[in-house]
Amino acid sequence: MSDAVSEAGSLAGHRQRQDADMERQGQWPQDSPWLREAFAALPRDRFAPGRLWRWDGRAYAPVDRAADPDGWAGEVYGDVGTAAVTRVDGDRPLSSLSAPGVVTDMLDSLRLEPGHRVWDVGTGQGWTAALAAWRAGPGLVVSSEVDEDLAAFARSRIEAAGLDAAVTVGDATHDGVPGGGRVDRLHATYAVETVPWSWVEAVRPGGRIVLPWGWLGYVALTVSADGSGARGWVHGLARFMGDRRGPAQPGGGVAAYRTVRGDGEPQDRRVLNRDPEGLTDWHVRFAVRVAVPDAILSTTVEDHLPVVLVHDGDSSWAEARRHPDGGTVLLQGGPRRIGDEVTTAWSRWEDLGRPDPYDYGITVTPDAQWAWQGAPDGPRWPIAPVRQAVRQAVRPAARQAVR
Template structure:
């Protein structure tokens, strides 16, 4: 047994023992090696940052990381990086995340599957092995990444329909699909994605509100109305994926909110809610993002003063707020300006969530109808309440 086959089998055993790899996927994971889709140089997200690994220099470590339960970055800054990497823009996801999303997809024999975000191609390769390549369509926006995936497919004699295009538009020539899966996060689901899934079909995708946090949504298409296709379903667990390129938010300059010197006409108040306990908690920030989808924040450290300022803004450029965190303080200074009270909306949401028992990711869900999103708790008939200041 070769080293690659051995470490692959051990990974598959671990995934199966953890419960994320369902029996129907075992053979595909054994047959389609993760290392076959990785470049000679990659960056593994090990928890202490990114470890650069060069196959030529460290072949054993390279193979070890290839079959470790870590995400592996294969491209930075949309391919424009010249040694100063800032943002990962293409990767191979953690094996546990890949397996759990494929479990959520719940494919059956003969199902036709659409994938958005080919990346290096491992996920599409697994799907092609399980479903047959003729039943798999995968779409990748980046032509260079798509070419790398195509070369990987050829090397393994796997031939899904691989398209260079915008995953936000789905792929209409192959529609309708029984299943769809997205491998980048979105803050609003493009209507084309659910519109190309059959009724009772399933779309699995990472959903990440603008404010922060993220979770995998499993949406079932329920029908069609005059306003478009409808779908609903729960979140199945937390996730952290790169944002779909078309949905990266470019914030306006602060001067658009605050012409002149701070604090302008802002009202000074105080809060006992620690702002860092909100933004540094993946679940808390996710819940706030679901309830206030047009809210985003920036953080600034004020030199050596030991104070951190959280700036909050709405995408409509109508309102802003600041909250000053000082270590050891029991209350924190707040400034709010505009037609809405952005920090008050955060407080309202956290207060409601706490009163509900701080439910986890799996207790929330999402309904799509007419291009609109409605988040809910426990069941679709129980939408999240709107904080003060929202219509």
């Protein structure tokens, strides 16, 4: 048996396993059965480059198709909630094939129908643009990619799949729809903290925008009938790459926290009547992210006890430590009391009845943007620009409701 035949058989097996895993985990959307057909017609491996990158716990290591075809296939068809990293810059991922479960959920949220004109923002390897073109039809999908090499790669893979979709090089965060006019649907694959107003202007009234908002979730917005704004609900949880042309946000973890804290002594020390381990709850984390968007939280363990580290990427920091006697101490330093901001947001979440992330949404107008809870006229928080992050897409939580 030739190596090519053997590899083809291996890939076929991986595709079948992914299909079964998606079925078992409930990742095939009932309202969008076309996605399962499109995945079969456009296998993920056909949009993967010959070199992928695997995190080994310390650094990203290359996994080459030529040298390790089984390992490469394992990266392409790993867990359905895991992205396959396709480009790195040191220890920072720059591009990926998004997790299959994220892709299906976002495209289901887009409510894409044949005949829709689509703007795919952030082409990457071209897989989501290809899936959208398979559904919408020939000549109806245009995709924007800031990286010329990635755009060329995606263009070649889309053409090899026999699809008619345009891939252009440009900065979609600041430019309009390539070729002009308005689209029916906009699908973004990289995270933004504030929604570019040009994206809302690009979509016809009543049209749909699905985008990763910040570093934790994605939202589905509907443009108002008069085009004066857009609003919609959180539809899923996942981490995404950020706008590569935006300034990078410092990451989490102990090292980043130590960099911000430095050697300074705490300027504020007090007893906290809370268990810091509560901040490992992703519902709490999401509420804090909404209320204090520049707070970067990490959790660690020291002497078998939980420690929560918080910083703003600049000069303010806090840490909450549980002591062996059961009490918790909050230490803070810097020009703002970011620990107090986090605990206040935590208390507000409790006062609101401990809502889950799918009970939040955002509204976008030409002059302002804000997040809200429960209903568009409910409690709200302003959305202010913060430093963009470059992050890897990870497993989403199951969507609770279709909005």
